[in-house]
Amino acid sequence: MSAVSCTQNVGRPRAFDMNTALEKALEVFWRKGYDGTSLSDLTEAMGINKPSLYAAFGNKEQLFLKAIELYESRPCAFFLPALEKPTAYQVAEHMLYGAATNMTDHSHPQGCVVVQGALSCSEAAATVKEALIRRRLEGQQKLRQRFERAKQEHDLPASVDAETLARYLGTVLQGMAIQANSGATTEQLQQVAQLALQAFPRP
């Protein structure tokens, strides 16, 4: 009558790896968006049947949200590492060039699933759309905080509005996602990044 079962290894073992399956689901959502992805698309890509999907991940909406979590926790993610750079300019630089590389990487769909996963969407997708908006705003908030720190460190002029600077950077990054989705190359986005940095205030 032990109250808490430890790792629960009783019963038939799962025949697929949840993380691998989630990776596959992410790729489909990334390429087709939430509304454009059907359960058949998902089960085919994940190599499992619908009951297995529902038992392991809940439903389509929860699967999407878990896929987004995976997306943001990936080692190849460029956002959080860029925030750690020593100067505000370097933060922006690494973020823009990181985006240019990552969003055009052909080992996965082009662009950014947080931007293009549920932009204009049905009412059924309203929850996931809100979740993506929140994540985008959180990213911008992190940028703003980083730039406010830079102002305190006299790394950015006091006259700079950290919020506007963060929103400008977020806007360019999101625009780059559209460009990548439309077929822009790494080099083309690097040129955009270089030009976008011209607007960045120097200390």
Added chain:
Amino acid sequence: MSAVSCTQNVGRPRAFDMNTALEKALEVFWRKGYDGTSLSDLTEAMGINKPSLYAAFGNKEQLFLKAIELYESRPCAFFLPALEKPTAYQVAEHMLYGAATNMTDHSHPQGCVVVQGALSCSEAAATVKEALIRRRLEGQQKLRQRFERAKQEHDLPASVDAETLARYLGTVLQGMAIQANSGATTEQLQQVAQLALQAFPRP
């Protein structure tokens, strides 16, 4: 036996205005995207039945493409008028500030339907996605030509790469569509526009 019927006013007259109905369809596609919009959404908003829709507009895909045509031909469109401004800087300025105003106008859905109408989408939407990509590239091409003209007129330095400048502007405009779609205000986008202009080369 006159071969060509003129205005074809024989038969029962159409009970709805095609242009008004197309406006309604555009608004639904704008808000929900191609995949997220159902025929029921459309017929309800347009105030007609499905057979009327099919008789007047072909099918869902053709209706979408006609709605996009309407969108781009609207009087409130800011893109083409901005191209006519006397200097390259003013072109960019009017385009960015025009976008800030237009994309946050609450008399219609926020953002830009050419950007968000079919970004990530199902295979059924592949044609309309391609059409939207083409329209975005055409817009950027028009910007590039305008900036090349500016170089010839010594309105822009010869060192400027018109294509990169056009792509930068396109990127910021597309990013502003995402921002507007996420709830950004006119004022916030105007601040972004002001900052984005800092990267623009002065003559």
Added chain:
DNA sequence: CTATTTTTGTACCGAACGGTAAGTTATTTT
């Protein structure tokens, strides 16, 4: 071994999808 637990494949659910056949209604032409 048997009992229990969990996953598996199959087969199915009602609802909604995009699209259409068919007959009625309103208008012009003769």
Added chain:
DNA sequence: AAAATAACTTACCGTTCGGTACAAAAATAG
């Protein structure tokens, strides 16, 4: 008035949608 034309309403088409009931299968626990 009668014929011709085109849009109208209704009711339906086959398919796919997201989601699930159920029993066989595979593991552990006793």
